[in-house]
Amino acid sequence: MGANHAPRDNRAGKRGGVTSVLPRDRIEPLQGFGGAETVAGYVFRPSNVSGIREAFVAARAYGVPVALRGAGKSYGDAAYLREAVTLDLTRLNRVLDWNPDTGVLTVEPGVTIRQAWQTTVGDGWLPPVVSGTMYSTIGGALAMNIHGKNHYKHGTLGENTLSFDLLLPGGDHLTCTPSNENRDLFYAAIGGFGVLGVFTTIRLQMMSVQSGLMRVRQFAARNLTELFAVTDREIAGGSDYTVGWLDPFASGTNVGRGLVQTASFLPEGHDPAPAQTLRADRQDLGDTALGVPKSVLWQLLKPWVNDAGMRVLSALRYRLGAATSGKAGTDTWAGANFLLDYVPHWQNAYGSGGLMQYQTQIPATAAPEAVAEQLRLCHAHRLFPYLSVFKRHRADPFLMSYSVDGYSLALDFKVTSANRDRLWNLAGELDAVTIAAGGRFYFAKDATLHPSRIQAFLGEARVQTFREIKRRVDPQNLLQTDLYRRIFG
Numbered sequence: 001m002g003a004n005h006a007p008r009d010n011r012a013g014k015r016g017g018v019t020s021v022l023p024r025d026r027i028e029p030l031q032g033f034g035g036a037e038t039v040a041g042y043v044f045r046p047s048n049v050s051g052i053r054e055a056f057v058a059a060r061a062y063g064v065p066v067a068l069r070g071a072g073k074s075y076g077d078a079a080y081l082r083e084a085v086t087l088d089l090t091r092l093n094r095v096l097d098w099n100p101d102t103g104v105l106t107v108e109p110g111v112t113i114r115q116a117w118q119t120t121v122g123d124g125w126l127p128p129v130v131s132g133t134m135y136s137t138i139g140g141a142l143a144m145n146i147h148g149k150n151h152y153k154h155g156t157l158g159e160n161t162l163s164f165d166l167l168l169p170g171g172d173h174l175t176c177t178p179s180n181e182n183r184d185l186f187y188a189a190i191g192g193f194g195v196l197g198v199f200t201t202i203r204l205q206m207m208s209v210q211s212g213l214m215r216v217r218q219f220a221a222r223n224l225t226e227l228f229a230v231t232d233r234e235i236a237g238g239s240d241y242t243v244g245w246l247d248p249f250a251s252g253t254n255v256g257r258g259l260v261q262t263a264s265f266l267p268e269g270h271d272p273a274p275a276q277t278l279r280a281d282r283q284d285l286g287d288t289a290l291g292v293p294k295s296v297l298w299q300l301l302k303p304w305v306n307d308a309g310m311r312v313l314s315a316l317r318y319r320l321g322a323a324t325s326g327k328a329g330t331d332t333w334a335g336a337n338f339l340l341d342y343v344p345h346w347q348n349a350y351g352s353g354g355l356m357q358y359q360t361q362i363p364a365t366a367a368p369e370a371v372a373e374q375l376r377l378c379h380a381h382r383l384f385p386y387l388s389v390f391k392r393h394r395a396d397p398f399l400m401s402y403s404v405d406g407y408s409l410a411l412d413f414k415v416t417s418a419n420r421d422r423l424w425n426l427a428g429e430l431d432a433v434t435i436a437a438g439g440r441f442y443f444a445k446d447a448t449l450h451p452s453r454i455q456a457f458l459g460e461a462r463v464q465t466f467r468e469i470k471r472r473v474d475p476q477n478l479l480q481t482d483l484y485r486r487i488f489g
């Protein structure tokens with residue numbers, strides 16, 4: 001830690017869960033979900049709004065900025081700040097109000113997506129937008145404006161948010177809605193990656209459902225052209241959730257081959273026991289698979305997480321999927337949505353260097369060519385992503401939106417000391433393809449974007465407006481993250 005940040009007095013009294021100085025016992029290692037970088041920071045865990053205010057006061061007194069953090073599920077450097085204060089908001093985790101008549105859920109920001117659906121599912125309501133993990137907090141998810149496998153249908157989390165209370169670094173506490181006098185803050189703080197203020201209360205509109213079961217199918221696509229075609233066909237056919245998986249090692253005429261997974265709620269009257277399928281305990285994923293505790297599965301996966309192992313597993317996965325292409329089955333809503341929670345701590349299988357996810361969104365007309373070029377670049381550099389996910393998206397009205405009417409490709413690369421520089425160079429080349437295609441970048445996944453790219457993708461006017469709002473609500477620039485510093489300087 002910087003010498004001028006050293007604590008003066010470790011005996012300072014505690015109020016509202018934080019101390020008025022920066023004590024050494026607050027220093028902790030911090031990582032993003034990908035674990036490709038570890039930094040040290042002073043971590044405070046307030047349990048109420050007064051605790052957040054006190055942490056702001058303490059940070060100001062020491063002249064250090066503050067980063068906000070939810071569950072730390074962003075892959076890169078979005079939720080920490082080295083050698084400064086990081087406010088972990090997971091203890092603000094109370095459900096404040098649930099109205100089963102209107103489907104309006106009011107929560108503190110540290111409530112997780114899992115807590116949210118567990119609160120509402122028994123009354124026939126579910127969150128309209130969830131990420132691939134249920135362990136993100138609602139505050140962190142709103143700051144990134146997450147999307148789900150139904151982005152093309154239900155938009156982002158922000159589009160399903162009625163209002164929120166935002167605590168500004170200067171102490172003002174504002175209610176923001178899409179139509180009140182704080183409208184500009186509503187559209188800037190959602191997706192504003194935690195540098196404009198702290199969401200302290202969030203009101204969400206849940207989605208009414210008649211069943212907790214889904215009809216699921218997966219379809220094989222023999223190459224990239226088919227991957228686009230099958231995805232479009234299933235969405236046009238009414239699929240509620242659609243996601244593609246690509247075999248990253250497929251080459252030649254098979255480049256882009258993969259599986260498109262679809263899930264749709266059972267139509268009304270088709271679930272013989274909705275009161276049972278809508279029980280929270282029936283939705284949860286369970287702790288064992290074939291009698292083995294799921295918590296150890298990542299260790300079985302680890303020996304395979306290299307080029308040779310993943311080449312074999314990917315080919316096997318494709319062949320198994322192709323053999324059952326089009327066959328219908330049923331799954332729970334949670335089972336169909338939280339695919340990445342089946343193997344807890346799977347990211348550990350990537351080893352000590354962690355993983356880097358590269359995700360971009362590309363407009364529909366340019367996407368087939370741009371995605372093909374990005375896959376070609378990975379092959380040319382012999383850098384293969386071990387997980388590749390493909391989704392359909394739509395545009396949204398938020399200031400710092402990462403969304404376009406188009407497709408996204410998310411690529412998970414294993415990071416080692418030997419390939420790190422090559423990976424970051426590859427990301428630069430992939431960025432160039434994205435920008436040339438009029439695409440955008442998603443800060444929840446980013447670890448590599450260069451500041452020179454920011455105006456190219458958001459446009460000068462948007463970046464200027466964001467900077468003006470930042471100056472207005474946080475004139476001392478108290479709220480920062482490593483991501484913010486890296487990209488906004």
Ligand SMILES: Cc1cc2nc3c(=O)[nH]c(=O)nc-3n(C[C@H](O)[C@H](O)[C@H](O)COP(=O)(O)OP(=O)(O)OC[C@H]3O[C@@H](n4cnc5c(N)ncnc54)[C@H](O)[C@@H]3O)c2cc1C
Pocket residue numbers: 033067068069070071072073074075078079089109110130131132133135136137138139140141142143144145146147148149193194195197198199200340444445481
């Ligand atoms: C396995 C996995 C699957 C995922 N799948 C998807 C997906 O399908 N779709 C998708 O969109 N994303 C997905 N994500 C990304 C993830 O949903 C986002 O990164 C989300 O922001 C994580 O929430 P969090 O609580 O962990 O927030 P963190 O990562 O801790 O923080 C995210 C941002 O929120 C800010 N922040 C946190 N709390 C507050 C607050 N109270 N007020 C203001 N700002 C705050 C932080 O400063 C930071 O900038 C996935 C992540 C993982 C690990």
